[in-house]
Amino acid sequence: MADPNQYLRLQLGETSYLLPSASGFTIEQREHLVINKSPDGPVAAWQSLRSQRLPAYCLDGRLQVTRHDDWHRAVFLDATPHAVGLVVNEVQLVPRSETVVSPFTPLGLAPTRRGHLFSGAWVAGNRIVLVFDPKAFVAYLQSLGDA
DSSP: OOOTTEEEEEEETTEEEEEEGGGOEEEEEGGGSEEOOOSSSSEEEEEEETTEEEEEEEBOTTSOBOOOSOOOEEEEEOOSSSOEEEEESEEEEEEGGGOOEEEOOOSSOOSBTTBOSEEEEEEETTEEEEEEOHHHHHHHHHHGGGO
């Protein structure tokens, strides 16, 4: 069970993002997943459960679908009707006491039916780390299945 006083730092390529841990997630090692050997399609791997396969997508730092083999874990986010995942270069739990997140709303139209992908930003020195809105990010990942 996730501690609501933590963020999950996701490393996608050279870019880090934060996800509130209260959103619910499971971290899986690459060895426990079924790798998609086909170069076509957006799914990098699947988590096999009793009667279903949950997709894990590979995104670059700009959140565009890509394919590379330089990942070791996948993070599956709790969602309805089923969890959806993304492969990450690195994942780390960060205590909220080490972050100061400010509300942030991107300009322009929201890219998902659930709104903008980001709900906050953490400014650490000259680095800005965007914080995902969990519902919007899940909707974005689920939309990749249609890609």
